[in-house]
Amino acid sequence: MLKRRKIQILLGTAGLVALIVGATVPVLKWRGQQEQPWSIAGSPGGGNTSKKQVTAFKALPPAQRTKALEAIVKDKESPERSRARYLLAAELIEQGQGKKALESLKDLEDSYPLLGAYVLRQRAQAYEAIGDQANVQATQQQLVKDYPKSPVTAEALVALERNNPRYGDQAIAQFPSHPSTIALVQQRLKENPKQPQLLLLIAKHALYAQNYLTVLDTLTKQYATQLKPEDWEAIAFGYWEKQLYGKAGAAYTQAPYTPLNAYRIGRGFQLGEKGGAIQAYQRVVQDFPTADESALALLRLAKLSDSGRAIAYLDQVVQRFPAKAGEALLEKAKLLEQQNSLKYAVQVRQILLTRYAKSDAAAELRWSLAQERGAANDAQSAYVWASSVLLHNPTSEQAPEAAYWSGKWAEQLGKQQEAKAAYQQALSKYPHSYYAWRSASRLGWEVGDFNSVRQINPEVVRPAARPDLPVGSATLKELFQLGQDHDAWKLWQVEFSNPKQPTVAEQFTDGVMRLGVGDYLDGIFMVSFLSERDKPEEKSQYQALKQQASYWQALYPFPFLEPIETWSQERQLNPLLVTALIRQESRFMPGIRSGVGATGLMQVMPDTGAWIAKQIKLKEYKLNDPDDNIKLGTWYLDYTHQEYSGNSMLAIASYNAGPGAVGGWVAKAGQQDPDVFVENIPYNETKGYVKSVFENYWNYLRLYNPDVAQKVAQVSKEQPDGITPES
Template sequence: MLKQRKTQVWLGLAALGALAVGAVIPLMKWSGHWHQRSPIAALTAADGSTKRPVSAFKALPPAQRTKALEAIVRGKESPERSRARYLLAAELLEQGQGKKALEPLRELENSYPVLAANVLKHRAKAYEQMGDRANVQGTWQQLIKDYPKNPVAAEALVALERDNPRYGDQAIAQFPAHPSTIALVQQRLKQNPKQPQLLMLIAKHALYAQNYLDVLDALTSHYAAQLQPKDWEAIAFGYWEKQLYGKAGAAYARAPYTPLNAYRIGRGLQLGEKGGATQAYQRVVQAFPNASETALALLRLAKLVEPGQAVSYLDLVAQRFPAKAGEALLEKAKLLEQQNSLKFAAAVRQVLLTRYSQSDAAAELRWSLAQERGAANDAESARVWAESLTIHNPNSEQAPEATYWSGKWAEQLGKQKEAKTAYEQVLAKYPQSYYAWRSASRLGWEVGDFNSVRQLKPAVTRPTSRPDLPVGSTALKELFQLGQDRDAWKLWQVEFQDPMQPSVAQQFTDGVMRLSVGDYLDGIFMVSFLQERDKPEEQEQYRSLKRKASYWQALYPFPFLEPIETWSQERQLNPLLVTALIRQESRFMPGIRSSVGATGLMQVMPDTGAWIAKQIKLKEYQLNDPDDNIKLGTWYLDYTHQEYSGNSMLAIASYNAGPGAVGGWVAKAGQQDPDVFVENIPYKETKGYVKSVFENYWNYLRLYNPEISQKLTQVSQEHPAETVPNS
């Protein structure tokens, strides 16, 4: 199974560089059929004018899309007609019809100035398809002359470089981050790999390159003596983003000695298990006594040294860093308890609960105490601790779970009214959580439970437009709205100037751009990791972003809709449950392969795939092919459902841990409350997996099912009201 990134190693998150947020698609049901009304009639009027933005045309089948665009192009002059001309030309170029594409491009730069440079680029490509070399060269030259500072000029310079290398040199000097420049640099390195200055350009600007780690290794192995401290910082950042923390730490040791870099030296040594982390962290404390990274260094030190010294480090955190004092006190209490100093441990916990009552550490303590009382069948005391958490720590990680269980414990005590109030509170305050789904189910909403969710076939409505990007040039935003995702992504690589320390808006935009070109793994990661921002102003920006539908639609995209819907129908599975599992398994990356060999969207093991193929008499298949993978994976998910009489919780657990393990848990647990069973799953990974899959399912349901979305809007201010239009 695909393992998620570990968030605890992050500090000063940097962006990596793209889902089509709110993918542009007309209203569609899971039946797989378009609405009966003609798509062209729905989008265009009799006079050829458009009823909706031409950006909505992207989701139409190619032939219908071309016909719709042609109808608008024949209409009256308007901004939408210019957009239609541009999209029609792009469509024709994709089809290899360069000569036909020239007509909609004729003088389009005059009526569509925001994408004038792109118009010239398309014109040059049209001439190229026609074999008209003279006009190709002339158009590229015109682009450079008229728009010398526009990043699209990089593509012209690289194209002209074939005849005159000085143009390529100009592209490298002027637009080093443009993907076309990067491609040129890669070509030059193939011809002569011994060019450290070009290798550094890849290191600084092309984290997405397939050979990126090879480049970093070449620089550190062969050119270390030539590298400057800032070069080492870029290399270290690259290793860090690729999760090679040992190599990152070694590189940070040669970078400028800043608080962040100093901390990452120690963390890299610790995660790389190379030794020396203790000394590195101690240097951070000595060199930067008041830096926020020092608090983290002290907390790490407390895990590496003997208990007596650890307590002194934790005391130092509590004295110097109020924001981390709660965490330090909680760790101190645990250490004292391990040393049988129970009285002192209790005193420290009391200080934590009084002086730092609103800290995350206090929430963790309250929840552990609630769980202890619940396990001892003391529902009353458990509920008291859970309600204390919801009062003092409503924004903590444990709050949704504690609020839900306060309802469960209230039910055990026969307090049905209080239980109902607790479940409603989960939906109101934490509508995105796994426990919101459990609460909705307990309240009788038509969302399914563990035994019935498989059979549901919820209606799903996709958004009809894309959100506005929070940052970026006008051209970037225009290209994104038009669905010209690859061109928008290229432009973003140039515009994104500070990937090591992005703003909240930049990081969100970077995630969206990654998603738009199919980099779902890092795109979802970039968006989801915004929750880790710890500065107050950034936390407020994040909370504001969370109130927008675009944030949630970015986290829960809908790629591979057709094969998911087709094979879910064939296996009689809830298509949103299949989508939820794929999101958890692979983040929608069809070519991804785990360390143990699980491959593709549903992470099918080769041996399992061969066994399934034999069962369904499938002779030829590829695990990295989306349709084949979903065909095999859904068969196995149906199989695990059959093994457990249609119980989706056990089926999902079995998909992760295997039927043998789950069978043993069931035999041991007997007729147990399903919520208790989930909490008692002995494999930590499987317990988290089950909750994550059903949380994914619930979020797809609440975001894209009009009925549930509307119902949540009525009870929760945290649920975006504009998720989907009414069906």
């Protein structure tokens, strides 16, 4: 049943007892912005039930959280007592109650050795809270002595550096990537900016630093002659990650000459719109004839060359790189068609569909033929071609769309059973897709369609516990489980030693760490970009990861829930639709600003914000304040719904493209099938935006609404492997 129920935190007497004795913790609904939705997957150093207890406390208001932790601390038989003492101390320190924190921390390093170094760090903080500087320094020195290899020791070294610079030198030498060390390096550079070795530390270890690009520019302009090839590689990687591709390409010319670096020289020059890309790609092909990067270079050369040379490059790909042959053949067919060599184009496409039938390029060709026949009102041929995508290319990018439209075309042909099977296949095989939502709607599920999704008030149930991280030390995993996200992130900066070529598990963990500290933009990117892995073993690891709820929950986090809930209720909007739009607009980054000035979570333009504020008589507001931004953005989203009689598809399109553009499209399209309307939106950005927002909405619904999640799971159990195309 899709209905809104206000959140209840079950921590009255009965709820607290249930948590303490290890009963199942009720999941929480629409709680504060710092929560993260994770599922549970085993527990290091304790059973799952115990871990659920401790993790659940993070969601409570501070006073209740402190009371709950104190109750466990008093129970000397509780297996969670050491964890509770640690968390209680953290709470008390934050409240300025250093003396009580010291009581909770007494001898805790003995009973909780996994976090022994962090216990000493907390003890120093507790002494700091009561102003006992002598014991602060003594405890920091004890931390350095007892835990010399623990990365958290960097914090003590940096603190002790105030009285003795040699401690700072030790931090830089031993823990160069720890954020506390980076902060010390920044301070030393502020005092004396002419220190290239310290600048290099930031270039290599502090991609997150606000002045990161300034540091790279300083190194390349002032210290180029002093840099080693490995230094240039770090600088090039930094520019590449910051999407300054022209600068990255230039820096890679000075880096070690590997296939990847050689390819990035050409790609950097191409994307940076600098000359020399063709020559760089040609050099890759000549110097690394068997490397995968040569296949990519040949494909790029084909795009940059006249048709005659392009076909020669594509033929080389077909002959030398079978994994990329399908892509080369598809491009060759397009070139031949442009040359009016239609007979040869048909032959090339036939080779693609037979010899490389399972390639992504074959899927692209099949789907383009299906769309072509559908536009010509040949539903039978369109259905056959769409079904062939599902048969031969079930993991392709086009498969979800093909599954849905094969259902639509089957309906047009009066094949109701085939249509139902197609929609169920979209839900079973591609449950994350926009087309799964459209399929669920066609099957009559209570998930909303374009005209009704606004009115739905979904029940949202969020897991109260977290999964285990796939990689990292036991200490890192423990900090993460306890919700100590900033400490976990700091430790990860030390442990993540291979950011240039991370494993699938490392990249996922890095994304999760970023989410934990509120870097939703890069966190979601790191997780979503795993789909670009192309090596067979990495693809397999990625597919396995996609089967876990934690992957999807990382892609669809839930920050800023309270203002979303408040203003969605005020505007009578589906809160998951608002959440979906915010995810698409800003990736939940409240301070983000677009190139044209759109600001904040819902990317409100300053002029639009001023107009809305006048309508609602709001005298003071800040667009980068989450509550103000959502207040203004939801009003405008309500306004666009009113403009189009509650049609959410048109309202969402208008939010992106403006009411004038959408009004013109509606006038031209008339009473058109809404799915056809979406596919025919003339602005590619707006077409993708509409699909992405509703895909976001669907994923929040299928992940966190129990009824929809259960129905998707049931369809997956019942659905056969695939649809057999008719001849």
